[in-house]
Amino acid sequence: MSPISIFVTSVLAQNIILTKFLGICPFIGASNKEKNAFHMGLSVMLVITLSSIITYVIYHFVLVPTNTTYLRTTMFVLVIASMVQLMELFLKKYLPGIHKTMGLYLPLIATNCAVLGVTLLNINNDFNFLQMLAFSVGSSLGYLLIIYIFATIRERLETSDISKSFDGIPIALLTAAIMSLVFVRYL
Amino acid sequence: MKIILNGIFKENPMFVLVLGLCPALAITTKFESAYLMGLCLLIILMFSNVVIAIIKRIVPDAVRIPVYILIISTFVTIIEIILKTYIPALSDILGIYLPLITVNCIVLGRAMAVASKESIKTSLLDAIGIGLGYTFALMIIAFFREALGAGTITFMDATSSLTGYKAIYELPTTNILPISILTNPAGAYIALAFFVALFSKFKGGKKHESH
Numbered sequence: 001m002s003p004i005s006i007f008v009t010s011v012l013a014q015n016i017i018l019t020k021f022l023g024i025c026p027f028i029g030a031s032n033k034e035k036n037a038f039h040m041g042l043s044v045m046l047v048i049t050l051s052s053i054i055t056y057v058i059y060h061f062v063l064v065p066t067n068t069t070y071l072r073t074t075m076f077v078l079v080i081a082s083m084v085q086l087m088e089l090f091l092k093k094y095l096p097g098i099h100k101t102m103g104l105y106l107p108l109i110a111t112n113c114a115v116l117g118v119t120l121l122n123i124n125n126d127f128n129f130l131q132m133l134a135f136s137v138g139s140s141l142g143y144l145l146i147i148y149i150f151a152t153i154r155e156r157l158e159t160s161d162i163s164k165s166f167d168g169i170p171i172a173l174l175t176a177a178i179m180s181l182v183f184v185r186y187l
Numbered sequence: 188m189k190i191i192l193n194g195i196f197k198e199n200p201m202f203v204l205v206l207g208l209c210p211a212l213a214i215t216t217k218f219e220s221a222y223l224m225g226l227c228l229l230i231i232l233m234f235s236n237v238v239i240a241i242i243k244r245i246v247p248d249a250v251r252i253p254v255y256i257l258i259i260s261t262f263v264t265i266i267e268i269i270l271k272t273y274i275p276a277l278s279d280i281l282g283i284y285l286p287l288i289t290v291n292c293i294v295l296g297r298a299m300a301v302a303s304k305e306s307i308k309t310s311l312l313d314a315i316g317i318g319l320g321y322t323f324a325l326m327i328i329a330f331f332r333e334a335l336g337a338g339t340i341t342f343m344d345a346t347s348s349l350t351g352y353k354a355i356y357e358l359p360t361t362n363i364l365p366i367s368i369l370t371n372p373a374g375a376y377i378a379l380a381f382f383v384a385l386f387s388k389f390k391g392g393k394k395h396e397s398h
Contacts, residue, residue, distance in 0.1 A: 028208070
């Protein structure tokens with residue numbers, strides 16, 4: 001597959017939230033405010049893209065030659081966690097303005113399964129470097145898009161009248177179901 | 188016993204705490220993969236909770252989370268290797284959702300909330316309770332999704348290389364069944380939404396009785 005078609009499918013038709021259920025804990029739990037969701041999505045995008053590149057390089061130039069590919073889960077988790085930490089330090093020192101808006105979400109992202117999920121999918125799908133880049137940027141852009149749209153819908157949901165047992169998480173899940181139907185062609 | 192029951196009903200990780208959704212939605216298309224995923228999580232949670240409860244005094248607070256994640260990912264890797272050697276069909280079905288247990292909110296959450304504070308025995312019992320609660324929740328969702336969505340109930344298929352026989356039941360098709368949307372990702376969200384709503388209704392009713 002060409003990188004461009006990978007990019008387009010990973011943004012829309014194979015969106016990681018709506019079809020692979022990656023990173024839905026913060027998606028359901030935290031995305032109440034439009035602005036917060038946007039910043040959160042942006043930081044996820046940054047972390048996914050950077051950590052995909054690093055883990056890809058480590059996998060193909062360290063783990064494969066030394067025949068220790070079974071260590072990839074541990075390795076990737078370590079890389080992601082330390083990279084998030086480094087990024088936080090870097091932003092704090094050199095870009096305090098961005099750190100103020102994004103800094104809050106960075107520690108949370110270290111344990112976001114979207115990041116580990118995308119890095120593992122890059123390896124499982126046998127992508128070359130360009131395809132990997134297209135897939136990571138595409139998936140994280142899809143994540144940003146969905147989490148933003150979802151937050152705006154939830155702002156409207158808060159003021160509407162919902163049956164008591166469906167209030168909160170169940171109605172959010174139903175909203176996600178409808179979005180999933182809209183975005184991904186099924187029937 | 189009380190701690191175990193607490194994990195299954197009152198603090199059911201899926202329906203009440205609503206944690207660890209990623210694998211729950213993705214692999215509940217088949218009954219078999221659901222309970223096997225639950226068992227994998229149960230085993231990993233038990234080992235990691237016990238190990239963390241043992242070493243909790245040695246680990247400084249500043250590096251707590253990285254150390255816990257490392258311990259969890261070690262057990263995940265062990266399970267991954269075992270599955271790949273003995274039940275390769277299952278490891279194909281679970282795919283990336285098995286390594287994703289490493290960053291599952293339930294396992295890390297239990298490590299932070301229980302294993303880093305309580306005794307070894309309490310942590311083990313809590314792990315069993317939460318693990319069983321998670322497994323039951325996965326089984327219920329998968330049962331409905333597969334029975335209504337695909338018209339089958341798979342008890343044993345991928346593991347047949349290990350046990351020697353298959354067990355797949357087929358339900359009769361009528362004009363409304365199967366509802367194929369339930370096996371799609373959208374169906375996963377719908378099914379989970381209804382179960383969470385049902386549980387919160389049920390729990391609310393119970394509270395009134397006890398008052």
